[in-house]
Amino acid sequence: MNRRQFIKTTVGCTSAVLGAFQYEAEAEMQNKLKLPWEIGCFNRPWGAWSYDDALTGIKAAGFHLTGMLGENKGEMLLKTESTPEYLDKLSSRIEMHGLKPIMARLVLIHDIPVKEGISQISRQIDSAHRMKLKTVMTLGTAIPSEYEQFYRVMSHGAAYAANSNIQLVFKPHGGCSAAADEILHCIERVNHPNFTLWFDAGNIIYYTDKDPVTELARVAKYVTGFCAKDCAVKGGDVMLQFGTGKVDFVGVFQKLKEAHFKGPVMVECCAGK
Numbered sequence: 408m409n410r411r412q413f414i415k416t417t418v419g420c421t422s423a424v425l426g427a428f429q430y431e432a433e434a435e436m437q438n439k440l441k442l443p444w445e446i447g448c449f450n451r452p453w454g455a456w457s458y459d460d461a462l463t464g465i466k467a468a469g470f471h472l473t474g475m476l477g478e479n480k481g482e483m484l485l486k487t488e489s490t491p492e493y494l495d496k497l498s499s500r501i502e503m504h505g506l507k508p509i510m511a512r513l514v515l516i517h518d519i520p521v522k523e524g525i526s527q528i529s530r531q532i533d534s535a536h537r538m539k540l541k542t543v544m545t546l547g548t549a550i551p552s553e554y555e556q557f558y559r560v561m562s563h564g565a566a567y568a569a570n571s572n573i574q575l576v577f578k579p580h581g582g583c584s585a586a587a588d589e590i591l592h593c594i595e596r597v598n599h600p601n602f603t604l605w606f607d608a609g610n611i612i613y614y615t616d617k618d619p620v621t622e623l624a625r626v627a628k629y630v631t632g633f634c635a636k637d638c639a640v641k642g643g644d645v646m647l648q649f650g651t652g653k654v655d656f657v658g659v660f661q662k663l664k665e666a667h668f669k670g671p672v673m674v675e676c677c678a679g680k
Contacts, residue, residue: 444670447472447509449634450479452646452677458482462504473501474510474673476544476634485511485531485543498538509671510542510632511535517553517560524560529567536571542632543568543575544605547593549582557583558596565599578605578634579622581614587625594629604629606663608654609636609645609676616641620658627666633659636676648678 448470453461458479465473475484483489501508513531517524535543548557561575568575577584583593590604604626608619636645637652649656
């Protein structure tokens with residue numbers, strides 16, 4: 408499934424206007440059709456290139472929304488060490504490419520005292536606020552001894568982010584957020600309305616080999632974003648084209664529609680060259 412086919416599948420679950428896919432750019436299609444789900448792209452597919460190359464590629468592909476989820480050589484992005492000067496320049500670089508950043512990954516350490524963890528997440532949320540981002544994402548932890556620290560820090564982070572009108576989210580990523588059981592437990596322990604889920608169907612397969620549609624059905628009401636990637640087998644490659652793995656995107660998007668999902672949908676992975 409190529410990029411245009413992927414978006415056609417997405418729209419097919421939310422709009423009957425399927426004949427409008429004559430437009431060349433995905434972003435133009437979304438604007439023309441007034442789709443309820445915004446569609447954007449992360450920098451991760453350009454991990455082997457510079458961040459400016461990523462921005463150029465995202466724009467050339469027709470997107471207007473972007474998020475910082477991957478890594479590019481020489482970039483700090485939202486790390487704790489990022490200075491105000493760096494963040495301001497980063498915002499300018501993104502704007503110069505005609506893109507709007509909506510989200511960034513938090514880079515957190517969980518084997519430290521809770522007080523230090525709170526200071527760490529608060530500083531990164533401040534950086535997100537400086538860049539006028541609306542969402543920050545944690546990838547959780549896969550180390551059981553760190554779970555309690557993670558829950559406590561996220562509870563504080565969710566409240567702190569809410570003060571800046573920023574949403575704190577997590578996604579399926581093994582460990583404390585592997586699949587529905589762990590996700591529900593995580594939500595219960597953090598216990599804050601500003602802590603929500605960005606679903607990742609590909610990661611459900613990658614970390615657990617469970618059925619993404621079945622797992623999504625149990626957590627769909629908490630989903631406020633979708634990270635789009637495919638995966639064929641547990642522990643397998645995720646940098647592949649949509650439709651070449653086991654993710655049932657039609658089934659996933661149908662479940663999201665039933666739960667009154669409002670987007671966004673962000674492309675995280677794709678086949679490289």
